[in-house]
Structure formats: C-alpha cells, structure tokens
Amino acid sequence: MKYSNFFLPTLKDAPSEAEIVSHKLMIRSGMIKQSSAGIYSWLPLGLMVLKNIEKIVREEQNKVGAIELLMPTIQSSDLWVKSGRYDDYGKEMLRITDRSGREMLYGPTNEELITDIFQSHVNSHKDLPKNLYHIQWKFRDEVRPRFGVMRGREFLMKDNYSFDINEEEAKKSYDKMFKAYIKTFIRMGLTPISLRAETGPIGGSLSHEFQILAKTGESTLFYDKKLETLNPENIDPNELQSYYAAVDDQHNENNCPIPKENLKISKGIEVGHIFYFGTKYSEKLKAYVQDKNGNNIPVHMGSYGIGVSRLVGAIIEAYHDDKGIKWPTSVAPFKVAIINLMPDDQDCATKSLEYYNYFMKNKTDVILDDRVCSIGKKLSDNELIGIPFQIIIGKRDLKEGLIEFRNRQKNINKKIKVDEVINFTNKNLEL
RNA sequence: CGGGGAGUAGCGCAGCCUGGUAGCGCACCUGGUUUGGGACCAGGGGGUCGAAGGUUCGAAUCCUUUCUCCCCGACCA
Incomplete structure (x- = not known):
C-alpha cells in the first residue's frame, strides 16, 4: 500500500x-x-x-x-x-x-x-x-x-x-x-x-x-x-x-x-x-x-x-x-513501513520503490510512505501507527550508501548498507 | 441508574461573569522558500456558537426545556 x-x-x-x-x-x-x-x-x-x-x-x-x-x-x-x-x-x-x-x-x-x-x-x-x-x-x-x-x-x-x-x-x-x-x-x-x-x-x-x-x-x-x-x-x-x-x-x-x-x-x-x-x-x-x-x-x-x-x-x-503504538508483528496492520523522507529526490524515490516492490512481490504487508510532507510529520506519524519494522530512506544517508532501520517494539535504530536492507529486514521478520 | 463535567471551524481551545452579531493554535487551499524530527513567509477558505423556546432594540453570552458526549461509582467479552 x-x-x-x-x-x-x-x-x-x-x-x-x-x-x-x-x-x-x-x-x-x-x-x-x-x-x-x-x-x-x-x-x-x-x-x-x-x-x-x-x-x-x-x-x-x-x-x-x-x-x-x-x-x-x-x-x-x-x-x-x-x-x-x-x-x-x-x-x-x-x-x-x-x-x-x-x-x-x-x-x-x-x-x-x-x-x-x-x-x-x-x-x-x-x-x-x-x-x-x-x-x-x-x-x-x-x-x-x-x-x-x-x-x-x-x-x-x-x-x-x-x-x-x-x-x-x-x-x-x-x-x-x-x-x-x-x-x-x-x-x-x-x-x-x-x-x-x-x-x-x-x-x-x-x-x-x-x-x-x-x-x-x-x-x-x-x-x-x-x-x-x-x-x-x-x-x-x-x-x-x-x-x-x-x-x-x-x-x-x-x-x-x-x-x-x-x-x-x-x-x-x-x-x-x-x-x-x-x-x-x-x-x-x-x-x-x-x-x-x-x-x-x-x-x-x-x-x-x-x-x-x-x-x-x-x-x-x-x-x-509516549509516541504511539508498538504493534506486535503478528497483529500489525503492516509489518514493514518504507519511509521515504525525500520523495522529490530521484535516488530516494527509486530506492524506496525498489524495496516496496520487493516486499509486495513477497507478500509482506508493507506500506510506502511517499507523502510529500515534512520529515518530522512523516516520522512521527509512523511512530504513531506503530509499524514494527521501519526502513527510513533519506538523502543524507543514501549518499553514503546507508539506510536507517528501526524496530519499533525494541526501540532499535540501526544504519545498514543499502544492499543488506532486504536480507536484514527478512531476518527480523522471521524472529 | 446515582454523582460530576462538557457541547463555539476537521482537532485542541478562548470568548460567556459584565449582551452589541465570533477568535486563537493545529489541520486545510494557493504561491514561494525549505528538507534527518510535527519547518518558514505571504495570501485564502471554512462556524445556523448542540437543539427548541423565552427575555431584549439586539443573545455564543441571561432564563427555561431538551438532546448528545465524557468522567467517577455499581455491572461486564
């Protein structure tokens, strides 16, 4: 979605x-x-x-x-x-x-x-x-x-x-x-x-x-x-x-x-x-x-x-x-949220879509936040709705080949290399 | 069902005491500037003030009735 x-x-x-x-x-x-x-x-x-x-x-x-x-x-x-x-x-x-x-x-x-x-x-x-x-x-x-x-x-x-x-x-x-x-x-x-x-x-x-x-x-x-x-x-x-x-x-x-x-x-x-x-x-x-x-x-x-x-x-x-819901994975409305911080940026958009298409094909419940709005609103909305795994794509990290991965339940934030995102997420989904 | 509180813009609220025809923040629309934590500037749209009746030249404001919602208690997936 x-x-x-x-x-x-x-x-x-x-x-x-x-x-x-x-x-x-x-x-x-x-x-x-x-x-x-x-x-x-x-x-x-x-x-x-x-x-x-x-x-x-x-x-x-x-x-x-x-x-x-x-x-x-x-x-x-x-x-x-x-x-x-x-x-x-x-x-x-x-x-x-x-x-x-x-x-x-x-x-x-x-x-x-x-x-x-x-x-x-x-x-x-x-x-x-x-x-x-x-x-x-x-x-x-x-x-x-x-x-x-x-x-x-x-x-x-x-x-x-x-x-x-x-x-x-x-x-x-x-x-x-x-x-x-x-x-x-x-x-x-x-x-x-x-x-x-x-x-x-x-x-x-x-x-x-x-x-x-x-x-x-x-x-x-x-x-x-x-x-x-x-x-x-x-x-x-x-x-x-x-x-x-x-x-x-x-x-x-x-x-x-x-x-x-x-x-x-x-x-x-x-x-x-x-x-x-x-x-x-x-x-x-x-x-x-x-x-x-x-x-x-x-x-x-x-x-x-x-x-x-x-x-x-x-x-x-x-x-x-205090920021919102932290769904257990088994009942979460979406398992993965891909949060594109900069939808107007070509690289961010491409990367986001790549991940999105992958999860869609693999029947993982995924939501792509492609809204054009401020970063703060985007992050806080996603914290509010509490999707367990969040993949955050922004210009800053992407330049260095990195993407931020968050686990909402465990409060974990982690920078990951772009190529490892899918495997890393899948591994987390299995736990 | 007993006790308490609240209804004013989508949401949060002010105005009510002391009547003079409605305002703030957020959200929304337009344009521009921004871009790793709810951003900024300018312009703009939106309300029969829960409803009915009454008092008055005039009611969101005063009076009466009524509806709705919330909280505390007794009861329950």
Missing part, C-alpha cells in the same frame, strides 16, 4: 472524549471513529488489525477442531423466552420491534440460537462431541460504555459452544479450549493469565477468565510467576489451572497458597472467558441426544468467548509508548 493512496487520517491531538491511552491512540492513528456512545466505525487501519486478530483466533480454533458457522446479529425473542433469559437479561438487551410487531433483539450472545441449531440436527451420541463457533458482532446496551473499543456497546466476539455426552467429556472440551486460548493470546504477543472465575448470569459450575498483562489494566492480578513464562508448545491445562491466580478482591495475603517469592502482582485486562454450564440450556431448549442405551439425555455444554474488538484496545494498552 502506498500511503498517498491510502486512507489514514492521523491526528496530532486526540478528541477530548478519549481518556485512556488505547482509545486516544486508536483515534489519533485513524483506526476508528466514534459513531455514538460505545459504537465505532472501523477505519482501514483499525480494520486491518481487527482482521489480523480475528485470523489468529480463527486459526487456533480450527486447529483444535472447532467448526465455524455464522449466526445472525438480530434474533427473535421466542428462544430467549424459552430459556428464561428474555426477562433476566434486562435493559442490557437491545430490543427491537419489526414491522409486524414481532419482538426481536440484537444478540448479546448466542447460547439460545446455537442450542436450537444443535437440537434440530443432532440426535445421537455418535455425533458428539461437537464444538461450533462464530465470530460475530454483539450488542450489549451497557449502562456506561467506556474505554473506547474495550468496553463498547457493539463489539466483535468469537464465541463457541461445545456439546458433549457427559461432564467428563465436557471437561475435555473445556480443557481443549483452555489450551487454545493460551496459545491464541501468546501468538498475539501477549501474556495471558488464566483465573478461575465466577460464572455470573451465564450460569454453570466451572469457569475461567483470561486476562492479559498491561500496565494500564483495570484489574490487579495476583498470580504464580510460572504463568508468565509458558511454552505454547507444551501446555497442560490441568497444570495451569492448578497455579494460583486471583484478582485483588479475591486475594488474601494471609491464606495465599504460594510462597511470596513466587507471587507476582500486575495489572490485567480481561479478553476471554470460558464456561462449562452443564445442561442448563440443553434442558430448557430440548437439546437431547440418545445415548447407547436409547435414553434421551440433555447434552453438556460449554461456551467460550474472546473479545476480538476489545483485544485491539488491549494490545495497545500492553504495547505503546
């Missing part, structure tokens, strides 16, 4: 409505524009990141055998009446009446719909286990939306639902998801901390929430330091679940089960939540299968959510400095 052809409206000052750093940076870097309280348009740069996160989530789900489908945003109220949640959900649920006076709603979650889909097609224990998911926009009419996309009313969520014959099998599905979640967040460059959680209105008996570490996080976490150094290739859910982790109001110094030297305290942001809730919905919505003996039994279910749009904000909370 050439910057001059792109739509990337950066701002020097954030609008006064933005308070926390990720919200400010998302607005300043032209990722989102607020439409109304808790509802945002995703501008091209923001959408790219959202899609990258979505892709990682999808890949990790598919790897463990979850099957993607897509359910609607607008649902009819009748299934919710059956499950008993039409009244329970209260004002958080956005209710809509269609032209014939039917009561509809913008789905805040999808247990009812998925259970209905399941029950109408699955009748035998032989079809189990099943794990279905979708990535869809949800709406919860929060009393007080805030923190930009981290607590919007409209948000993109990956939610899946597992169906098993009994509790023991359901726990296996649960653990599989648990593991997939840890891997998903690690792939995004984050440090996930899993905590045993309250089940809340979704109900059930077993639940974990996943927080990621960020200095500016909302909750304070107390946890075993082993949770900080996980090897994604070698995750044992049961072992992880046995490690100590608690949010501040559950933590008690006096009966903390682990020694003080192993206890870490950090701020976190919740980005995922998983539940096992047994037969709560399957009984109400008649999701029964026949077991080996021909008995109709309700399936055991779990549900698993990842806040995809929230992750965009959360990652920024975890990775930024």
Whole structure:
C-alpha cells in the first residue's frame, strides 16, 4: 500500500472524549471513529488489525477442531423466552420491534440460537462431541460504555459452544479450549493469565477468565510467576489451572497458597472467558441426544468467548509508548513501513520503490510512505501507527550508501548498507 | 441508574461573569522558500456558537426545556 493512496487520517491531538491511552491512540492513528456512545466505525487501519486478530483466533480454533458457522446479529425473542433469559437479561438487551410487531433483539450472545441449531440436527451420541463457533458482532446496551473499543456497546466476539455426552467429556472440551486460548493470546504477543472465575448470569459450575498483562489494566492480578513464562508448545491445562491466580478482591495475603517469592502482582485486562454450564440450556431448549442405551439425555455444554474488538484496545494498552503504538508483528496492520523522507529526490524515490516492490512481490504487508510532507510529520506519524519494522530512506544517508532501520517494539535504530536492507529486514521478520 | 463535567471551524481551545452579531493554535487551499524530527513567509477558505423556546432594540453570552458526549461509582467479552 502506498500511503498517498491510502486512507489514514492521523491526528496530532486526540478528541477530548478519549481518556485512556488505547482509545486516544486508536483515534489519533485513524483506526476508528466514534459513531455514538460505545459504537465505532472501523477505519482501514483499525480494520486491518481487527482482521489480523480475528485470523489468529480463527486459526487456533480450527486447529483444535472447532467448526465455524455464522449466526445472525438480530434474533427473535421466542428462544430467549424459552430459556428464561428474555426477562433476566434486562435493559442490557437491545430490543427491537419489526414491522409486524414481532419482538426481536440484537444478540448479546448466542447460547439460545446455537442450542436450537444443535437440537434440530443432532440426535445421537455418535455425533458428539461437537464444538461450533462464530465470530460475530454483539450488542450489549451497557449502562456506561467506556474505554473506547474495550468496553463498547457493539463489539466483535468469537464465541463457541461445545456439546458433549457427559461432564467428563465436557471437561475435555473445556480443557481443549483452555489450551487454545493460551496459545491464541501468546501468538498475539501477549501474556495471558488464566483465573478461575465466577460464572455470573451465564450460569454453570466451572469457569475461567483470561486476562492479559498491561500496565494500564483495570484489574490487579495476583498470580504464580510460572504463568508468565509458558511454552505454547507444551501446555497442560490441568497444570495451569492448578497455579494460583486471583484478582485483588479475591486475594488474601494471609491464606495465599504460594510462597511470596513466587507471587507476582500486575495489572490485567480481561479478553476471554470460558464456561462449562452443564445442561442448563440443553434442558430448557430440548437439546437431547440418545445415548447407547436409547435414553434421551440433555447434552453438556460449554461456551467460550474472546473479545476480538476489545483485544485491539488491549494490545495497545500492553504495547505503546509516549509516541504511539508498538504493534506486535503478528497483529500489525503492516509489518514493514518504507519511509521515504525525500520523495522529490530521484535516488530516494527509486530506492524506496525498489524495496516496496520487493516486499509486495513477497507478500509482506508493507506500506510506502511517499507523502510529500515534512520529515518530522512523516516520522512521527509512523511512530504513531506503530509499524514494527521501519526502513527510513533519506538523502543524507543514501549518499553514503546507508539506510536507517528501526524496530519499533525494541526501540532499535540501526544504519545498514543499502544492499543488506532486504536480507536484514527478512531476518527480523522471521524472529 | 446515582454523582460530576462538557457541547463555539476537521482537532485542541478562548470568548460567556459584565449582551452589541465570533477568535486563537493545529489541520486545510494557493504561491514561494525549505528538507534527518510535527519547518518558514505571504495570501485564502471554512462556524445556523448542540437543539427548541423565552427575555431584549439586539443573545455564543441571561432564563427555561431538551438532546448528545465524557468522567467517577455499581455491572461486564
């Protein structure tokens, strides 16, 4: 992508409505524009990141055998009446009446719909286990939306639902998801901390929430330091679940089960939540299968959510400095930025294009900053949008056969010979 | 939903107390000079002052109503 052809409206000052750093940076870097309280348009740069996160989530789900489908945003109220949640959900649920006076709603979650889909097609224990998911926009009419996309009313969520014959099998599905979640967040460059959680209105008996570490996080976490150094290739859910982790109001110094030297305290942001809730919905919505003996039994279910749009904000909370965003490479909108400081200079233009064409051909996400504007603006815009690897081409260095290479995350600036730029960048991309 | 704050140009703000028909910085447009950190000079465009009603010869400014947005709290992916 050439910057001059792109739509990337950066701002020097954030609008006064933005308070926390990720919200400010998302607005300043032209990722989102607020439409109304808790509802945002995703501008091209923001959408790219959202899609990258979505892709990682999808890949990790598919790897463990979850099957993607897509359910609607607008649902009819009748299934919710059956499950008993039409009244329970209260004002958080956005209710809509269609032209014939039917009561509809913008789905805040999808247990009812998925259970209905399941029950109408699955009748035998032989079809189990099943794990279905979708990535869809949800709406919860929060009393007080805030923190930009981290607590919007409209948000993109990956939610899946597992169906098993009994509790023991359901726990296996649960653990599989648990593991997939840890891997998903690690792939995004984050440090996930899993905590045993309250089940809340979704109900059930077993639940974990996943927080990621960020200095500016909302909750304070107390946890075993082993949770900080996980090897994604070698995750044992049961072992992880046995490690100590608690949010501040559950933590008690006096009966903390682990020694003080192993206890870490950090701020976190919740980005995922998983539940096992047994037969709560399957009984109400008649999701029964026949077991080996021909008995109709309700399936055991779990549900698993990842806040995809929230992750965009959360990652920024975890990775930024006073100049802007520092994207982890895996989710960055572009991996490489080629910054031509002097687009009017023939040599600079030629060199920039040469690199640009190379990366385009090699399918590396690359942006060429070919704008005619001051150097300061160019460099600060690129710092703001936080592309991990920046190749800076200017007349001064080029005369000496040099180019400046920057790693935004590691704060590394380095002069490199022009001929080595491509190899050097590729080497960095592999890390 | 309780408490607090704010709506004036795309963004950040001043003006309001003490009414006289709107201003600054950035951004934008034109021309020129610049070129390794948001550059400079000159010229220029853009606002029914959130909305409605009222007071007044006259309202951004005073009064009333209303809408929106933000912050703190209780609640959540």
